[in-house]
Amino acid sequence: MTDQPLLKVTNLKKYFPIKGGILGRPVGEVKAVDDVSFDVFEGEVLGIVGESGCGKSTTGKALLRLIEPTAGGVHFQGKDITTLGTDEMRKVRRDMQIIFQDPYASLNPRHNIGKILSEPLLVHGLAEKKERTEKVHEILRIVGLPPEAADRYPHQFSGGQRQRIGIARALIVRPKLIICDEPVSALDVSIQSQILNLMEDLQEEFGLTYVFIAHDLSVVKHISDRIAVMYLGKIVELADRDDLYDRPLHPYTESLMSAVPEPDPDVKKERIVLEGDVPSPSDPPPGCPFHNRCPYVMDVCREKVPALEAVHVNHYAACHLHTEEGGDADASINHLKGEKA
Amino acid sequence: METVRPDKQTPIPSPEQEAHTVPAPASPWKEAFRQLRRNKLAVVGMFIISFFILIAVFAPLLTPHQVSTMNAADRLQGPSADYWFGTDDLGRDIFTRIVYGARISLMVGFFAVTGALIFGSMLGILAGYFGRWVDMLISRVFDIMLAFPSILLAIAIVAILGPSLQNALIAIAIINIPIFGRLVRSKVISIREEEYIMAAKAQGMKSGRILVHHVLPNSMAPIIVQATLGFGTAILEAAALGFLGLGAQPPTPEWGRMLSDARQYITSAPWTVLFPGLSIMLVVLGFNMIGDGLRDALDPKMKH
Ligand SMILES: Nc1ncnc2c1ncn2[C@@H]1O[C@H](COP(=O)(O)OP(=O)(O)O)[C@@H](O)[C@H]1O
Ligand SMILES: [Mg+2]
Numbered sequence: 292m293t294d295q296p297l298l299k300v301t302n303l304k305k306y307f308p309i310k311g312g313i314l315g316r317p318v319g320e321v322k323a324v325d326d327v328s329f330d331v332f333e334g335e336v337l338g339i340v341g342e343s344g345c346g347k348s349t350t351g352k353a354l355l356r357l358i359e360p361t362a363g364g365v366h367f368q369g370k371d372i373t374t375l376g377t378d379e380m381r382k383v384r385r386d387m388q389i390i391f392q393d394p395y396a397s398l399n400p401r402h403n404i405g406k407i408l409s410e411p412l413l414v415h416g417l418a419e420k421k422e423r424t425e426k427v428h429e430i431l432r433i434v435g436l437p438p439e440a441a442d443r444y445p446h447q448f449s450g451g452q453r454q455r456i457g458i459a460r461a462l463i464v465r466p467k468l469i470i471c472d473e474p475v476s477a478l479d480v481s482i483q484s485q486i487l488n489l490m491e492d493l494q495e496e497f498g499l500t501y502v503f504i505a506h507d508l509s510v511v512k513h514i515s516d517r518i519a520v521m522y523l524g525k526i527v528e529l530a531d532r533d534d535l536y537d538r539p540l541h542p543y544t545e546s547l548m549s550a551v552p553e554p555d556p557d558v559k560k561e562r563i564v565l566e567g568d569v570p571s572p573s574d575p576p577p578g579c580p581f582h583n584r585c586p587y588v589m590d591v592c593r594e595k596v597p598a599l600e601a602v603h604v605n606h607y608a609a610c611h612l613h614t615e616e617g618g619d620a621d622a623s624i625n626h627l628k629g630e631k632a
Numbered sequence: 633m634e635t636v637r638p639d640k641q642t643p644i645p646s647p648e649q650e651a652h653t654v655p656a657p658a659s660p661w662k663e664a665f666r667q668l669r670r671n672k673l674a675v676v677g678m679f680i681i682s683f684f685i686l687i688a689v690f691a692p693l694l695t696p697h698q699v700s701t702m703n704a705a706d707r708l709q710g711p712s713a714d715y716w717f718g719t720d721d722l723g724r725d726i727f728t729r730i731v732y733g734a735r736i737s738l739m740v741g742f743f744a745v746t747g748a749l750i751f752g753s754m755l756g757i758l759a760g761y762f763g764r765w766v767d768m769l770i771s772r773v774f775d776i777m778l779a780f781p782s783i784l785l786a787i788a789i790v791a792i793l794g795p796s797l798q799n800a801l802i803a804i805a806i807i808n809i810p811i812f813g814r815l816v817r818s819k820v821i822s823i824r825e826e827e828y829i830m831a832a833k834a835q836g837m838k839s840g841r842i843l844v845h846h847v848l849p850n851s852m853a854p855i856i857v858q859a860t861l862g863f864g865t866a867i868l869e870a871a872a873l874g875f876l877g878l879g880a881q882p883p884t885p886e887w888g889r890m891l892s893d894a895r896q897y898i899t900s901a902p903w904t905v906l907f908p909g910l911s912i913m914l915v916v917l918g919f920n921m922i923g924d925g926l927r928d929a930l931d932p933k934m935k936h
Contacts, residue, residue, distance in 0.1 A: 357830050384836035396827040401660050401849050411835045444660060460831070
């Protein structure tokens with residue numbers, strides 16, 4: 292890891308307009324991503340976790356400008372890509388790729404695998420025709436598919452095999468960064484581990500950097516170096532993997548953690564079941580977005596949005612329990628926890 | 633804490649093995665054609681249309697008489713060994729006129745559909761791909777055109793251009809433009825939202841290439857179906873215009889015109905209306921049967 296982050300995201304926002312009425316004028320906004328900042332260092336895997344609908348995919352796609360961000364900066368290799376023109380952006384895309392969640396929807400059903408995999412090479416002028424075929428066979432071998440796969444069409448493959456093809460497509464241009472948007476969520480549990488193993492091996496072999504999105508902590512645990520927890524378009528906690536698992540600071544992280552099954556049946560663990568619904572991102576509550584479901588909610592939480600601040604070294608949380616406003620944070624946590632038990 | 637992934641020793645089923653179980657490579661188009669051949673109605677439709685195409689092509693070899701030669705002595709003769717389908721009120725051989733009429737009807741169908749397809753697709757792509765005011769403008773024009781009963785619109789256009797087969801063809805092409813245009817537009821809009829289009833963009837593909845290599849091929853299926861069905865409709869519309877005297881002019885052996893010229897003899901010499909009517913019906917039916925078969929064969933939902 293170097294000091295300079297490979298990817299630096301600053302105050303990224305994506306608000307989708309809600310159109311209404313016969314004129315289709317905007318009547319509101321869905322704050323899908325609301326002021327998100329983080330760094331990704333070369334060679335690391337940053338996990339992003341959060342419930343479905345919290346804005347993970349939108350964040351991932353906004354990083355690549357597949358969805359244009361409403362505001363904020365995305366600095367890739369020190370350059371803000373949000374201001375690049377179409378042609379410059381196309382060149383940058385060679386270095387930042389994406390693997391999609393749905394391996395069925397993300398492959399063109401009318402193209403065979405050979406065409407799907409050679410198109411990126413063609414687009415970036417990376418190889419002549421004969422060389423392209425060789426490279427396609429090579430990448431198929433790398434992701435564990437036979438060369439004959441090149442002549443087949445997506446519908447002739449299983450979900451796991453299709454995801455291997457999706458991985459191959461992202462990898463064939465040898466990118467530096469890959470956004471992995473829930474790459475195993477659509478797959479059978481038995482297949483998930485194979486694909487995760489493959490992705491981990493590829494990351495080591497090619498020195499890749501991943502932003503790895505998942506909706507539960509168990510998937511990202513193994514592969515991530517650091518983990519960001521998202522809730523309602525915001526990052527609520529960001530820490531080194533072990534640090535996050537050993538001492539989660541945000542009550543939301545705690546609840547996610549309690550949902551992960553315990554391997555040892557003797558260890559009794561209290562499952563924190565959150566009450567209330569996730570608020571709508573078009574009408575977020577004032578103050579802390581989590582306050583209506585938080586077991587430790589205080590008055591200040593209903594009024595003031597907590598900022599993401601370093602509570603320990605490299606361990607950030609956006610929670611009033613850990614800020615000045617929260618008063619004697621540790622004491623109040625213990626007090627509240629004691630009361631609950 | 634357990635994670636989803638078990639240890640790395642788990643044997644991974646060899647992908648080579650899995651690959652052997654998948655069927656031989658087949659492009660989606662070839663597979664659709666195989667499906668089409670299994671559809672009995674579509675096969676019958678293809679036979680009917682092939683039959684009409686053959687008689688249209690080899691018309692001079694099949695016909696014992698001249699198309700427009702009148703024979704006053706043989707007026708309104710019933711079907712016989714000499715006049716297979718009988719003769720009309722001017723003593724012309726109906727069989728010969730039906731055979732030559734196939735040329736006209738198929739030609740009208742082909743050019744009207746091709747014209748409507750080309751212009752409709754261009755407008756539909758513009759509207760669907762660029763959206764905003766371009767879409768607004770094109771879609772409103774389509775809406776207005778579709779608000780009229782199509783044959784009424786065709787009559788109005790022919791009234792402006794003057795009655796002739798060629799103008800009827802132009803009118804039919806025009807009234808079919810919004811049908812193709814709307815279809816292409818809605819297809820382009822829905823395909824644009826597909827994830828593989830976003831994937832293509834993520835590869836760094838230019839939008840022109842995405843349009844040609846990804847959006848268009850995936851929009852083709854319903855357009856092909858519509859074009860096939862449109863063939864039948866266009867032929868029917870041409871016959872209707874002919875019947876109204878707004879299409880083909882005498883002595884052109886156009887089926888609709890033949891019907892209208894013979895309508896006063898419907899009781900005394902029913903063969904004069906029977907054969908042109910039957911021909912129109914068969915051709916339209918044939919195209920509809922192929923169109924319906926294609927719709928089933930090309931529907932991706934049927935594959936899974
Ligand atoms: N194109 C869009 N238009 C409007 N709202 C959207 C769009 N895409 C996503 N959203 C909304 O943004 C929020 C975040 O979505 P998403 O990023 O897909 O969540 P996640 O990937 O975490 O499940 C959701 O409320 C979703 O409904
Ligand atoms: Mg998602």
